[in-house]
Amino acid sequence: MFSLSQVVERLSKIGEQIRFLTTSAIFYRTAVPKLSPRDVDHILRTYEHSQDFYEGSVKSYDSNQLPSNYPMEDSRSEASSLFTSGHLFGVFDGHAGPACAQVIAKRLMRYIGVSLVPPDLLKRQLEGGAESYSFLKCHNDKVDFVAEIQGIYEKSFSKYARHLCSHPTNSNIQELLENAFMRLDNDISNEALQSPSLRTMSVAMSGSVACVAHINGSNLHIASTGDCGAVLGSVTDTGQLMTTLLTNAHNSENVGECKRIVSEHPLSEKDTVIRGERLLGQLAPLRAFGDFRYKWPVDILQNFAVPQYGEHVIAQNYFTPPYLTAYPEVTHHILTPRDRFLIIASDGLWDVISPMQATQLVGEHMSGKAFLKPMELPKRDVTLGEVEEMLANRKLGQKNKPQDQNAATHLIRHALGGSDYGLEHSKIAHLLSLPQDVVRLFRDDITVTVVFFDHEYMAHST
Incomplete structure (x- = not known):
């Protein structure tokens, strides 16, 4: 059985694939x-x-x-x-x-x-x-x-x-x-x-x-x-x-890298740290320069990033940074x-x-x-x-x-x-x-x- 969130993710991926194929077909006819x-x-x-x-x-x-x-x-x-x-x-x-x-x-x-x-x-x-x-x-x-x-x-x-x-x-x-x-x-x-x-x-x-x-x-x-x-x-x-x-x-295909990241956070976050093959369900590479929306504490994001980028800049399940x-x-x-x-x-x-x-x-x-x-x-x-x-x-x-x-x-x-x-x-x-x-x-x-x-x-x- 799949959870509701997993079903939503799968439907979202199917939708992306359909849009891709539709766009491709339109393009090839043009x-x-x-x-x-x-x-x-x-x-x-x-x-x-x-x-x-x-x-x-x-x-x-x-x-x-x-x-x-x-x-x-x-x-x-x-x-x-x-x-x-x-x-x-x-x-x-x-x-x-x-x-x-x-x-x-x-x-x-x-x-x-x-x-x-x-x-x-x-x-x-x-x-x-x-x-x-x-x-x-x-x-x-x-x-x-x-x-x-x-x-x-x-x-x-x-x-x-x-x-x-x-x-x-x-x-x-x-x-x-x-x-x-x-x-x-x-x-x-x-x-x-x-x-x-x-x-x-x-x-x-x-x-x-x-x-x-x-x-x-x-x-x-x-x-x-x-x-x-x-x-x-x-x-x-x-x-x-x-x-x-x-x-x-x-990236998420590197099993050792996934284990490293999960081990650095509480057990309660094991299902959310890497979700949908991405860090916090958003970022594909699991190491990178910049990307401080995944590194700064929440209070710094609230003071410096949210006023410029909006509340969505803070990822879901963002509890124990840095990720x-x-x-x-x-x-x-x-x-x-x-x-x-x-x-x-x-x-x-x-x-x-x-x-x-x-x-x-x-x-x-x-x-x-x-x-x-x-x-x-x-x-x-x-x-x-x-x-x-x-x-x-x-x-x-x-x-x-x-x-x-x-x-x-x-x-x-x-x-x-x-x-x-x-x-x-x-x-x-x-x-x-x-x-x-x-x-x-x-x-x-x-x-x-x-x-x-x-x-x-x-x-x-x-």
Whole structure:
């Protein structure tokens, strides 16, 4: 037997499915603009970016985004440390608006970057008046905060930098990443409460999941909060591609995560903490930045959120907050010459392509892309057999010649138009022609970053 609330939930889901199918049928009967292959290429390549590096374990990266929401709720950022040989790559998937994801994408890298600076060096930098220094070289960053909010953020960052300086620790990278995540989330809360405005509150009340990779030499750390995903592509002894999933999605499909959240609240709430596969029946990710409507005490919500957003901002059965955390799950992997690339993406990609499919696609893209360039011999002595193998691989790559130079674009193209018979232009063109009020029913924002490792460097550094 089902309770009345369960019956209502089931009827609600059935109603959503009927509305979806009805909308789909109406849309398919409606003529839509036909996009040419050139039109499709233009749309898919609008946000793509590639960056090469010339030393260290990271050889290059490709990134791209395809919006579904307008404005797009996904964000991404990449940076290199100015005081170490490390690189940072992040993908951020926002919800309830783009504000939190946009802010996290720009600020989190700085919080991690300053954490990596040795305390003595950091102290000298701060004594020289470098509170606003980023400690990073950012790539493909074309957006700045408005002056009104920039000052608030700089004040918070300066406090964190000085805290690190006055409280030196021997923390490992995992702890540094955890502390940076939690400190930024806490700062977002304090900024909204101490400097309440439309901007600070919109960041605090919207939310974002995050997946950040820190790569320094052979050390790869992945810090994940929410349901973005990171996948490692490697080769086996026989040259076959191998897929390693480096993240766990923090959602209702993760049994351990559900048990963790339920255990943090009284037994009387075991049926309401996660209901309808969502936190308090509302939020899909079970960890996230922002979303302070699931973190603040009731009195703070009444004083700060209700006047602006209404009584509905307080969820049903909201008795023992916080119900949500930004605390990341950190994975450490030692890179070897067998590791070839890392894929980080929002769930807009993983909803339609499996980690194994993504790995295979990037592997094929690498093979095909190599054919497009002049053959280059390694910077070492090579045998005739090795040269013959390189020539054979180039011949193999000819049939896999990709449409896109950018591997992230290659993945997005296949996410939209892939089939058992290859890419279907009509399928891609259709999905890219969907009107604004319908597109979200068919696909989510997609953000992808593919990081390529220099296995020659790795082979000589181990």
